[in-house]
Amino acid sequence: MNGTSHEPAPILRVQGLAKRFPMPRERLFGPRPMLTAVADVSFDLTAGETLAVVGESGCGKSTVGNLVLNLLAPSAGAIAFEGEDLSHANAARWRARRRDLQLIFQDSRGALDPRLTIDRQVAEGLDIHRIGAPSDRLEKARQMLDSVGLGGHLMGRYPHELSGGQQQRAVIARALVLEPKLVVCDEPVAALDVSVQAQVVNLLQDLQRTYGLTYLFISHDLSVVRHVADRVAVMYLGRFVEVASRDALFSQPAHPYSRALIGAVPAARSRHGRRVQPVALHGEPPSPLFPPQGCALNPRCPFATDQCRQERPDLRPLPGGGFVACHHVENLL
Amino acid sequence: MHAAAGFVSRRSSADVLSEMSTLIDIRDLTVRIDLPEGPVFPVRNVSLSLEEGETVGLVGESGCGKTLTCLSVIGLLGRRASIESGSVVFQGVEIDPDDPDDKRRRSRGMGIIFQNPMTCLNPVRTLGWQVAEAYQIRTGESRRVAQRRATELLDLVGIPEPKRRAADYPHQVSGGQQQRAMIAMAIAGGPALLIADEPTTALDVTIQAQILDLLARLQREIGMGILFVTHDLGLVAEVADRMAVMYAGRVVELAPADALFAQPRHPYTRGLLTSLPFLDDDIDRLTPIEGTVPPLHAMPPGCAFAPRCSQASPICSTPPDLRASGDGLIACHHGLKTDTVAA
Numbered sequence: 001m002n003g004t005s006h007e008p009a010p011i012l013r014v015q016g017l018a019k020r021f022p023m024p025r026e027r028l029f030g031p032r033p034m035l036t037a038v039a040d041v042s043f044d045l046t047a048g049e050t051l052a053v054v055g056e057s058g059c060g061k062s063t064v065g066n067l068v069l070n071l072l073a074p075s076a077g078a079i080a081f082e083g084e085d086l087s088h089a090n091a092a093r094w095r096a097r098r099r100d101l102q103l104i105f106q107d108s109r110g111a112l113d114p115r116l117t118i119d120r121q122v123a124e125g126l127d128i129h130r131i132g133a134p135s136d137r138l139e140k141a142r143q144m145l146d147s148v149g150l151g152g153h154l155m156g157r158y159p160h161e162l163s164g165g166q167q168q169r170a171v172i173a174r175a176l177v178l179e180p181k182l183v184v185c186d187e188p189v190a191a192l193d194v195s196v197q198a199q200v201v202n203l204l205q206d207l208q209r210t211y212g213l214t215y216l217f218i219s220h221d222l223s224v225v226r227h228v229a230d231r232v233a234v235m236y237l238g239r240f241v242e243v244a245s246r247d248a249l250f251s252q253p254a255h256p257y258s259r260a261l262i263g264a265v266p267a268a269r270s271r272h273g274r275r276v277q278p279v280a281l282h283g284e285p286p287s288p289l290f291p292p293q294g295c296a297l298n299p300r301c302p303f304a305t306d307q308c309r310q311e312r313p314d315l316r317p318l319p320g321g322g323f324v325a326c327h328h329v330e331n332l333l
Numbered sequence: 334m335h336a337a338a339g340f341v342s343r344r345s346s347a348d349v350l351s352e353m354s355t356l357i358d359i360r361d362l363t364v365r366i367d368l369p370e371g372p373v374f375p376v377r378n379v380s381l382s383l384e385e386g387e388t389v390g391l392v393g394e395s396g397c398g399k400t401l402t403c404l405s406v407i408g409l410l411g412r413r414a415s416i417e418s419g420s421v422v423f424q425g426v427e428i429d430p431d432d433p434d435d436k437r438r439r440s441r442g443m444g445i446i447f448q449n450p451m452t453c454l455n456p457v458r459t460l461g462w463q464v465a466e467a468y469q470i471r472t473g474e475s476r477r478v479a480q481r482r483a484t485e486l487l488d489l490v491g492i493p494e495p496k497r498r499a500a501d502y503p504h505q506v507s508g509g510q511q512q513r514a515m516i517a518m519a520i521a522g523g524p525a526l527l528i529a530d531e532p533t534t535a536l537d538v539t540i541q542a543q544i545l546d547l548l549a550r551l552q553r554e555i556g557m558g559i560l561f562v563t564h565d566l567g568l569v570a571e572v573a574d575r576m577a578v579m580y581a582g583r584v585v586e587l588a589p590a591d592a593l594f595a596q597p598r599h600p601y602t603r604g605l606l607t608s609l610p611f612l613d614d615d616i617d618r619l620t621p622i623e624g625t626v627p628p629l630h631a632m633p634p635g636c637a638f639a640p641r642c643s644q645a646s647p648i649c650s651t652p653p654d655l656r657a658s659g660d661g662l663i664a665c666h667h668g669l670k671t672d673t674v675a676a
Contacts (some may be wrong), residue, residue: 056537110674193394193564198621205618220538223567227610227619250612262612264538268570268594281539283493284507314575330621 009083010044011214012068014181017041017077019063023289033263035289037063039238042315045182050208050215052225052246054261054283055235055309061218064235065184068216069101070094070215078257081182099129102175106187108167112159118170119155123179144177145170147210148203163293165196169203176207189224201228222262223269226250234258237288240315244322254324254333256301293325303328341571355425356526357406357557364401364410373629374417376401377582380655385525388552388559390573390590392566392605394469396626398582400560402489403528407443408436408562424525441471444557446517448531450511454503460487460514461499464521469486471522486517491547509540516547523555530562545572566605570594575661578602581626588661599663636666 019038026033026266040059046052053061068079070086078087086097088193105111113121113191122141122256126132145155148169149315150162159167168188175183188198189319199225219225225246230248234242234257242255253259256279281300286292295313298304307327315325326332364376368521376398383389391399402409408430421428423598424442427433435473447453455463469476487495490513503511512532519527533541549572552559563569569576569590576593578586578601586599597603604622624641633639639649644667655662 001600022590087518148426165625193626194566194605195394195622196606196625201610202618222538223612224608226612227616260539262542264542264573266565266567269567269609271614275613280542284509284536284540330338 008046011047011082012045012216013078013080014044014068015042015078015080017064017079018075019060019067019069019072020075033289036238036291037288038067040048041238041240043240043243044235045183045214045216047214048208048212049230050217050228052217052219052229052232053235054222054225054232056218056220056261058285059235060238060288061220061235062186065103065186065216065312066220068182069098069184071103081212097220099125099131099178100179100181102178102183104168104171104183104185104188106190108164108171108191109159111171112167112174114159117156117158118150118162118173121170122174122177125174129178131178134294141173144173145149148173148176148207149199163196164192165199168192168200171199172203172207176211176213179211180213182214182216184218184219187220188217190219190221197224204228222250222265234261237285239296239325240323241297241326242322242324243315244318244324248320248322252320252333254322254329255326256303256332259283259296295325303332354385355382356385356387357560358424359402359406360364360420362405362421363417364398364405364414365417366388368630370630374631374632375506375582376405377412378419378586379579379582380419381577381584381587382613383526383558385558386552386556387393387575388561388568388573390576391560391562392564392569392581394564394626396629397579399579400530400619401443402579403530403560403562404610405527406526407445407446408439414462429572441522442524443526444521444524445528445530446512446519446532447659448534450508450535451503453515454511456503459500459502460506460517464499464514464517467518468521473647482521483517486521487514489551490514490517491543491587492517492519509536509543512536512544513547516544516551517670520551520555520557524557526558526560528560528562529566532561533562533568534565541568548572566609578605581632582629583664584655585638585665586661586663588659588663592660596659598658598661599638599665600644600667600669601638604641636664 012225018040020078021037022036023033023035031177032213041064043051053064063072067074069090074087078085081097119138119141122144126137126140142155150166150169154166189200192200205228207213217228229246231245233240234255236257242258249258250262255264259276260281261281262276267274279302283300286299292299295308298308313325313327315323317323359379359381362376362379364373365372365374379402393399401414405416408428423439428439442615461480461483464486465479468482469479484499487499492498492510492513495566498506533544538546559561561569561572573590576588576590577584578599580601586602597606607620608622610619622641627633627637627640633651635652639645648666651662653666
C-alpha cells in the first residue's frame with residue numbers, strides 16, 4: 001500500500017496504526033483486559049481522492065477516522081500529513097494543523113450547538129483559527145452556507161429549526177469554511193432519508209471537485225460507497241482485510257468477508273441483478289475483547305482451514321492490484 | 334379510495350378470493366394525534382389489505398406514517414394517538430381497540446417485532462422467561478409447557494444452544510440474537526399475521542441477511558402473513574409480494590413488488606429509485622428529490638408531494654385518489670407519462 005516512486009507524494013500516510021482501549025478489571029488487582037479496536041492499519045491518501053472505509057458496526061472504522069484527526073491518541077503507529085509527522089505533535093501543533101483536517105459527523109443534530117444560529121457556528125471556526133478580519137468572518141460564513149444550499153433566511157436559524165438534511169448541510173459548511181485539505185466523513189448520510197441522502201451525496205461530490213478535497217469516507221452503505229469512492233478498504237475486527245480500487249472490489253471482491261458484505265446488498269440495488277456470488281458467513285462477529293486466533297474471520301468463514309485457525313494472514317498484494325489478507329485468496333478467485 | 338381495499342394480489346388474480354382469505358383489511362384509516370398546537374393527521378385515508386400467507390412491504394421515509402399504520406392494526410396506538418375514521422378488519426372482524434376480548438383475539442392472531450430489540454426486551458428477565466410469557470399469554474398453557482415451548486421457539490429462530498441461551502439476559506447476547514429472541518416472542522402461539530417494523534435496520538448487513546432468511550423460513554413453516562415495514566426499498570424488494578409506498582401519511586403507490594421496481598409509476602416512487610445509487614451503475618450524479626417533506630401541521634391541501642414534484646400542475650391542489658395504473662394503483666392526477674420515464 002505504500003506508494004511507489006512514480007506516484008505523487010501522498011497527502012496522508014498512515015503506518016501501523018493501532019488503538020487499544022483498557023477495559024475495567026474483572027477482579028480487584030486483576031489484569032486490565034485490553035480491547036484492540038484498531039490494529040496494524042496502514043494506508044496512503046493521494047490528494048483529491050476518496051478512500052472509503054467499510055465494515056460493520058464495531059469493526060473500528062470510526063476509530064480510524066478519530067485517530068487520523070487525533071481525536072484519539074494512537075497506541076502505536078505513525079500519521080504523516082503532507083510529510084509532517086503528526087503522531088508526536090503537541091497540542092499547539094495540532095491546533096495549527098486542525099484547519100486542514102476536518103470532520104463531518106453522522107449525528108448532525110448532536111454536532112451543532114443548539115444555542116447558536118448556524119451562520120454564527122460556521123463563523124466560529126474562523127474565529128478560533130483567526131482567519132480573515134473579524135468583521136468579514138460572518139460574511140464568509142454566509143457565503144459558505146450559500147454554497148451548500150442554505151441560502152437566504154435559513155442562515156440565521158437555530159439548528160432545531162432546520163430539517164435533518166439542512167442540519168447536515170450546516171455541519172458540512174462548518175467543516176469546509178476553514179478550507180481544509182482532508183475531510184473525514186464519518187457516516188455523513190446514514191441518518192438521512194434516501195431522497196435527502198442523494199442531495200447530500202451530490203453536494204459532497206460537488207464540493208470535492210470545487211475545492212479539490214480529499215475524503216476519508218467512513219460508511220456501512222456499500223451502494224453509496226460504490227458511488228463516491230475511488231478506493232475502498234474493507235475492515236473486520238480492527239484490521240483492513242482488503243484494500244482495492246472501487247471497480248476491482250465491486251466486480252471481483254477477493255476476501256471472503258468482502259464477498260459476504262457485497263453479496264448481502266439486496267439484488268434490487270443492482271441494475272443487472274446480483275453479480276457477486278454471496279458468501280454466507282456463520283454466526284456473528286466475535287467480541288473484539290476475545291479475537292479468535294489466526295485469521296479473525298476463521299470461525300465464520302466457509303473456506304477456513306487449519307492454517308487460518310493458527311496463522312494470521314498479512315495484507316499482501318494481489319497480481320491484479322489491490323491488497324488482501326487471506327491465506328486462500330488464490331484458490332478463491 | 335375503496336378501490337385499494339378490493340385490490341387483490343398477483344397470486345389471487347386467477348381465482349377471485351373469498352372474504353375469508355383476506356387476513357387484514359385496512360379501510361380508509363385516518364389517525365389523529367392531538368398536539369398543543371392542534372390536531373395533526375399523520376395517517377390519512379390509508380387503505381391496504383393483506384392476504385393469508387402474503388408479504389406486503391410498507392415503504393416510506395421517516396415520519397410518513399408507516400409505523401402508526403402498523404400500530405393501528407395491532408391496537409397499540411397508545412393514549413396520544415387515536416383512529417379518527419376508518420377501520421381495520423382482522424380475519425373478517427373489525428378490531429375494537431377498547432374491547433378486552435378483542436385485544437385477546439389480536440394478541441393471539443398477531444405478533445410484532447420492532448427495530449430496536451434492546452429497548453423492547455425486559456432487561457431483568459431471561460430470554461426464556463420472556464418467550465415463555467408470550468406463549469403462555471397467547472395459548473393459556475401452563476408455565477411448564479410454556480417453558481419447554483420457549484426453548485423450542487429459541488431453537489426455531491436459530492439461536493444456538495437454546496437451552497443455555499434461555500437462561501441468558503438480553504444484555505448477554507448480541508443484537509442479532511436479541512432480534513431472534515424478539516421474533517421467537519412474536520411467533521409464539523403461531524400468529525396469522527406478523528408485523529415487522531424495520532426488523533433489520535439496527536443490524537449489520539451480514540446479520541440482516543440471516544434474519545431475512547429466518548423470516549422467509551418461518552413464513553413457509555407457519556404460513557403467516559407478514560406486513561414488512563421499512564425505509565429500505567432494496568430490502569423490501571427481496572421479501573415482499575406487493576409493496577405500498579407511503580408519503581406524508583398517504584399510500585401513493587400500491588403494486589406488485591417486481592412491477593414497482595421495473596416501472597415505478599408515482600413521481601415520488603420514481604424519485605426514490607433515482608435517489609439510490611446502484612451497485613453496478615456508473616452515473617455521475619444521483620437525481621435526488623428536491624426539497625423536504627412538509628411538516629404535519631402544514632400539509633398542502635391537495636397532493637402532499639406536489640411542492641416537490643416536477644409534474645405538479647394546478648389540479649394537484651385537490652387530493653388525488655388511488656386509481657388503477659398498470660398492475661397497481663397510484664394516487665396521482667398525472668399518472669405515468671411514459672415519455673417522461675427514462676428507459
